[in-house]
Amino acid sequence: MSDNRLMMEPSKEFVFNYKGFYFAVNTTPEHVASLENFEIKDSDIFIATYPKSGTVWTQNILSLIIHEGHRNGTEDMETMDRIPWVEYNIKNIDFANLPLPRVFATHLPYYLTPRDLRNKKGRVIYVTRNPKDVLVSYYHFSKFMVTLEKIPDFNLFMERFLAGKVLASAWFDHVSGWYNHAKDFNILFLTYEEMKKDLRSAVLKICNFIGKKLSEEEIESVVRQATFENMQKDPRANYENMPDDIAIKGKGKFLRKGNNQLHFVSTNLLSQLP
Ligand SMILES: Nc1ncnc2c1ncn2[C@@H]1O[C@H](COP(=O)(O)OS(=O)(=O)O)[C@@H](OP(=O)(O)O)[C@H]1O
Numbered sequence: 001m002s003d004n005r006l007m008m009e010p011s012k013e014f015v016f017n018y019k020g021f022y023f024a025v026n027t028t029p030e031h032v033a034s035l036e037n038f039e040i041k042d043s044d045i046f047i048a049t050y051p052k053s054g055t056v057w058t059q060n061i062l063s064l065i066i067h068e069g070h071r072n073g074t075e076d077m078e079t080m081d082r083i084p085w086v087e088y089n090i091k092n093i094d095f096a097n098l099p100l101p102r103v104f105a106t107h108l109p110y111y112l113t114p115r116d117l118r119n120k121k122g123r124v125i126y127v128t129r130n131p132k133d134v135l136v137s138y139y140h141f142s143k144f145m146v147t148l149e150k151i152p153d154f155n156l157f158m159e160r161f162l163a164g165k166v167l168a169s170a171w172f173d174h175v176s177g178w179y180n181h182a183k184d185f186n187i188l189f190l191t192y193e194e195m196k197k198d199l200r201s202a203v204l205k206i207c208n209f210i211g212k213k214l215s216e217e218e219i220e221s222v223v224r225q226a227t228f229e230n231m232q233k234d235p236r237a238n239y240e241n242m243p244d245d246i247a248i249k250g251k252g253k254f255l256r257k258g259n260n261q262l263h264f265v266s267t268n269l270l271s272q273l274p
Contacts, residue, residue, distance in 0.1 A: 040116035043101035052137035053129035129192035228258035
């Protein structure tokens with residue numbers, strides 16, 4: 001293979017391909033395959049995203065909405081323990097014994113999700129973000145994640161991203177797959193840009209979707225604690241306590257800039273989807 005083509009291929013040290021989708025090597029094809037039969041409960045909620053689209057933000061919003069102790073600060077439980085990643089169960093959490101409603105985060109493409117979920121059992125909140133901001137966020141993220149291949153050259157990273165040769169494969173396939181199969185799921189679509197523009201409305205949409213009634217005061221508290229500035233300061237929400245074998249301390253932050261530069265791009269792109 002020529003040098004150029006070699007540079008375009010993701011390193012097997014970091015990813016493996018399962019049914020056309022790239023996963024990080026801190027999960028296994030067996031675990032991913034087992035998710036097909038993962039039993040879904042009616043109250044389950046999945047936050048599904050392409051990486052860097054607002055997953056951690058939505059995780060925190062759901063923790064704040066569902067758990068009073070998280071909202072009023074009496075419980076000190078980190079987001080990744082409260083809302084584990086279904087395909088990357090790095091802490092070996094016993095999913096069967098999580099308190100109800102169980103909430104999971106995932107980057108899975110629609111077709112690798114549990115069968116029950118694809119039969120409208122449980123709920124999915126799918127968050128998209130404009131791909132240019134995703135690309136920039138992803139590039140910076142790669143620099144400090146032990147689990148991601150280091151590609152110091154932004155142009156090469158962009159080539160890989162556009163070709164879907166990164167963890168989670170191609171942005172467009174992910175987003176269009178979920179939008180095209182929306183009718184199979186009990187699903188709420190949100191965009192990072194609308195959350196940024198009007199967080200309160202997004203919180204209300206989520207409450208409505210999951211059937212949770214909060215008082216006006218409680219809603220205000222969720223919104224306040226879910227702003228970028230306040231999440232950056234909240235160790236439960238900012239992922240600063242990632243294990244050393246996952247993230248390199250001091251090399252970057254999960255909550256980096258939290259901006260949307262190009263709202264119009266994603267609005268235009270999303271309007272082309274069915
Ligand atoms: N509260 C709030 N407000 C605005 N933006 C926020 C918020 N929380 C997280 N973020 C930004 O989301 C980006 C990370 O996306 P993800 O959480 O999906 O990343 S991951 O896939 O789970 O690794 C990453 O974007 P960038 O700052 O552009 O890198 C985070 O800063």
